[in-house]
Amino acid sequence: xxxxxxxxxxxxxxxxxxxxxxxxxxxxxxxxxxxxxxxxxxxxxxxxxxxxxxxxxxxxxxxxxxxxxxxxxxxxxxxxxxxxxxxxxxxxxxxxxxxxxxxxxxxxxxxxxxxxxxxxxxxxxxxxxxxxxxxxxxxxxxxxxxxxxxxxxxxxxxxxxxxxxxxxxxxxxxxxxxxxxxxxxxxxxxxxxxxxxxxxxxxxxxxxxxxxxxxxxxxxxxxxxxxxxxxxxxxxxxxxxxxxxxxxxxxxxxxxxxxxxxxxxxxxxxxxxxx
Ligand code: NAP
Ligand code: MN
Numbered sequence: 001x002x003x004x005x006x007x008x009x010x011x012x013x014x015x016x017x018x019x020x021x022x023x024x025x026x027x028x029x030x031x032x033x034x035x036x037x038x039x040x041x042x043x044x045x046x047x048x049x050x051x052x053x054x055x056x057x058x059x060x061x062x063x064x065x066x067x068x069x070x071x072x073x074x075x076x077x078x079x080x081x082x083x084x085x086x087x088x089x090x091x092x093x094x095x096x097x098x099x100x101x102x103x104x105x106x107x108x109x110x111x112x113x114x115x116x117x118x119x120x121x122x123x124x125x126x127x128x129x130x131x132x133x134x135x136x137x138x139x140x141x142x143x144x145x146x147x148x149x150x151x152x153x154x155x156x157x158x159x160x161x162x163x164x165x166x167x168x169x170x171x172x173x174x175x176x177x178x179x180x181x182x183x184x185x186x187x188x189x190x191x192x193x194x195x196x197x198x199x200x201x202x203x204x205x206x207x208x209x210x211x212x213x214x215x216x217x218x219x220x221x222x223x224x225x226x227x228x229x230x231x232x233x234x235x236x237x238x239x240x241x242x243x244x245x246x247x248x249x250x251x252x253x254x255x256x257x258x259x260x261x262x263x264x265x266x267x268x269x270x271x272x273x274x275x
Pocket of ligand 1: 057228
């Protein structure tokens, strides 16, 4: 077996703008350099994001063209997050684990988004948490197809399509279910749908399996907004938006003491309530 030396591993550290994160990033950089790791933002093997889950979303988009090669690690400067395995006081443990690392990874599905404009332009994007589709100025009216079945004509604020790991983010605020990230599925959640004796949507979140394609076709092609995680795009002439589980995945460095997903959910949303 070929033993991987620390010097064979290229590590990128990206921090958010907060002073604490910047300092922590610097400290981590020094510790890793001392151990012989190469620190570079160019073609890294490992990307360490310092900040919160929001920072990991930014790191994901920065390296989204290199997903097959890169493994991510999240360090949270506040509490324990969903994409973060380490907290700010655990840098030494992180360095030790990286020294022992032999390439093991944990992978999660991401969302592929295809936007087709009326002029024939097509954009492909990837989301780690979710993508939402809304009309900018008035009530959105759109036909929703699931695997070519015309499912419903939606009227309301918009529609969110989330990944399993994104299910605890915006999706949860919209009344969507929390999905264990080992389940390869997408979730459709409505944003304030109009439901009365003229307009009808299912009204509940839907969980769609891996192979199914979701298509949303707006009935009017005026300004619509598409969000991809923490980014927003506005277009005037969207013909159709398609969503499917992407054929790439996001990989994380597998940590020896990976916190259970249910612990994270409990920590984030329930906490320690006295009984
Ligand atoms: P933000 O508005 O600064 O923060 C959104 C919050 O969501 C932060 O507390 C963030 O955690 C948390 N978060 C991010 N990903 C999560 C996940 N997978 N599970 C649970 N919580 C998560 O925006 P941001 O930090 O750039 O993050 C963008 C995300 O915000 C979007 O992808 C969307 O999911 C979410 N969002 C939610 C709503 C809503 O709930 N009404 C509205 C818009 C956007 P950290 O503090 O650790 O960064
Ligand atoms: Mn944030």
